[in-house]
Amino acid sequence: MTNESHGPTLTLQAHAKINLSLDVLHKRRDGYHHLCMIMQEISLHDEVHLRLTPEPGIRLTTNAGFLPVDQGNIAWKAAERLARGAGVSLESQGVAIHIDKQIPVAAGLAGGSADAAAVLKGLNALWRLGLSLEELQLISLPLGADIPYCLMGGTALAEGIGERLTPLTLAKPFWVVLVKPPVSVSTREVYEALKLDEIEERPDTLALIEALAQADSLTMAGAMANVLETVTIPQVPEIGELKRRLLALNATASLMSGSGPTVFGLFKDQEKARSAGEKLKRLYREVHVVHTLRRSQ
Ligand SMILES: C[C@](O)(CO)[C@H](O)COP(=O)(O)OP(=O)(O)OC[C@H]1O[C@@H](n2ccc(N)nc2=O)[C@H](O)[C@@H]1O
Ligand SMILES: Nc1ncnc2c1ncn2[C@@H]1O[C@H](COP(=O)(O)OP(=O)(O)OP(=O)(O)O)[C@@H](O)[C@H]1O
Numbered sequence: 001m002t003n004e005s006h007g008p009t010l011t012l013q014a015h016a017k018i019n020l021s022l023d024v025l026h027k028r029r030d031g032y033h034h035l036c037m038i039m040q041e042i043s044l045h046d047e048v049h050l051r052l053t054p055e056p057g058i059r060l061t062t063n064a065g066f067l068p069v070d071q072g073n074i075a076w077k078a079a080e081r082l083a084r085g086a087g088v089s090l091e092s093q094g095v096a097i098h099i100d101k102q103i104p105v106a107a108g109l110a111g112g113s114a115d116a117a118a119v120l121k122g123l124n125a126l127w128r129l130g131l132s133l134e135e136l137q138l139i140s141l142p143l144g145a146d147i148p149y150c151l152m153g154g155t156a157l158a159e160g161i162g163e164r165l166t167p168l169t170l171a172k173p174f175w176v177v178l179v180k181p182p183v184s185v186s187t188r189e190v191y192e193a194l195k196l197d198e199i200e201e202r203p204d205t206l207a208l209i210e211a212l213a214q215a216d217s218l219t220m221a222g223a224m225a226n227v228l229e230t231v232t233i234p235q236v237p238e239i240g241e242l243k244r245r246l247l248a249l250n251a252t253a254s255l256m257s258g259s260g261p262t263v264f265g266l267f268k269d270q271e272k273a274r275s276a277g278e279k280l281k282r283l284y285r286e287v288h289v290v291h292t293l294r295r296s297q
Contacts, residue, residue, distance in 0.1 A: 044109070
């Protein structure tokens with residue numbers, strides 16, 4: 001898209017993710033954890049507007065007043081890292097980024113990572129860099145372990161620290177009811193507090209992969225688990241209560257996403273999802289009824 005008076009522009013949807021499973025295998029020497037998890041893209045999204053400007057540097061604005069608008073914003077960092085990596089000078093031209101935030105922040109939904117992925121994809125196009133998905137993923141990893149997945153989307157097995165990705169088949173889409181309790185959770189603190197030798201319930205990842213491909217929801221529900229719940233549920237017991245509430249409201253399965261605190265319920269039926277969402281909206285401010293998405297490219 002080109003707008004003569006304002007420079008070329010591009011608007012992208014930056015989709016959130018949920019973790020259909022999350023297993024932590026061991027802690028690495030650098031403090032990061034070796035994971036085995038299944039990621040799922042959902043329709044909830046921020047909008048990321050990009051515009052090339054004759055003025056130098058990166059300028060960032062957002063409707064979310066509490067988010068940083070400088071180097072502290074992961075979208076800002078993504079633009080700077082791509083420019084440096086690809087040899088684009090930000091002294092002779094610049095970029096304006098506007099983030100319309102809809103994804104709850106620090107919620108376990110990878111909102112920041114999704115914005116960063118959108119900036120990388122968008123600037124790759126606007127700057128005509130021609131970088132492949134794999135090249136963008138390599139550039140992105142030091143900025144955040146969820147970004148390589150956000151660049152890819154769809155349903156995927158993520159291993160390593162999150163960067164070893166294998167696309168998976170989700171035979172039937174789901175409606176997803178998201179509820180974010182009004183607490184903030186730091187991903188770093190959750191991983192730091194995790195006691196690997198005290199984990200009793202782990203996901204059955206292989207059974208889950210098979211069940212997703214066969215649309216076998218009974219096996220799926222039994223195979224899903226998130227080991228980070230062992231840290232967050234004792235700290236925020238509401239998360240456990242919300243899981244039980246979603247199951248009582250006819251969810252096929254319910255789990256905490258990522259490091260939390262967002263809890264999601266999967267529904268086969270849109271009406272049941274809507275009705276559960278309406279009931280939960282009476283109790284919680286941040287409730288979203290959305291659906292799973294297939295990989296777009
Ligand atoms: C919880 C998940 O969202 C699940 O998808 C991710 O594992 C976290 O991904 P993220 O927020 O993009 O992670 P980063 O921004 O790279 O790291 C935040 C913090 O989480 C911890 N971290 C993250 C990923 C990983 N495999 N092991 C870790 O221990 C690190 O202490 C790090 O300081
Ligand atoms: N563009 C952005 N969107 C959201 N948060 C951002 C952004 N840039 C920086 N941040 C900061 O990053 C922190 C985590 O935000 P984010 O919403 O990505 O967490 P999250 O959903 O828990 O991520 P993950 O699931 O990857 O752990 C917040 O404290 C926020 O201030």
